[in-house]
Ligand SMILES: Nc1nc2c(ncn2[C@@H]2O[C@H](COP(=O)(O)OP(=O)(O)OP(=O)(O)O)[C@@H](O)[C@H]2O)c(=O)[nH]1
């Protein structure tokens with residue numbers, strides 16, 4: 379049996395929570411559980427989640443002391459899942475942007491892959507009701523990420539994805555420090571560097587109906603800064619390896635011409 383845990387970070391999602399829980403439970407079999415990771419939402423989302431958990435064994439809640447961003451909330455959720463030996467760990471937003479009905483397809487792909495990414499920007503993928511500014515930001519951010527890191531991933535910033543637990547264990551989560559969207563890029567980048575198999579599948583992303591977005595300028599700035607740094611570090615490393623290789627080649631040639639002279 380494959381036990382899956384869908385980790386759902388929440389901050390002020392009181393209106394969305396009942397909907398996302400009901401849709402997830404209805405769309406998935408009993409071996410799929412939900413973990414709500416709430417950062418002490420002032421609107422009482424955490425207490426509401428406790429109420430659901432009390433009446434439904436498939437729902438769990440992790441309370442955190444304060445709002446620290448998406449990255450730390452997910453890391454806490456991943457640790458919770460790995461400690462309890464779930465086989466599959468899924469990321470999903472609480473705001474209805476990700477459709478829980480896609481979960482069986484996403485989880486099913488892990489039979490052949492380490493990481494399955496729900497993607498808005500592969501053929502068949504789409505975004506509903508986004509303003510032009512958000513479309514531009516997402517497409518531009520993904521283009522920049524692809525060029526800077528040299529990866530062939532269309533939607534590295536998306537947050538609807540399923541990991542084999544084993545894959546998460548292999549990508550060393552201890553030193554992940556990114557907080558916002560960049561956290562998503564960080565994990566894909568680590569997965570690729572670790573040689574894990576990554577597949578992108580189309581999803582339809584729908585703009586939230588209730589509540590407000592927690593995305594802001596600091597999240598965009600963090601992403602730009604870290605992706606630029608990772609890209610630079612990748613190129614510097616490649617240049618250094620080329621230099622070392624050339625030096626080695628030169629010394630081998632020098633040695634062999636010395637040997638010829640003798
Ligand atoms: N626990 C926790 N959850 C968060 C935090 N920030 C955002 N979230 C949740 O993470 C998910 C995604 O956040 P959103 O505000 O929808 O941000 P987004 O989806 O990146 O941006 P939009 O596309 O504008 O909705 C939602 O379920 C939020 O409630 C945080 O600091 N802590």
Ligand SMILES: [Mg+2]
Nearest residue numbers: 471473475586
């Ligand atoms: Mg959202």
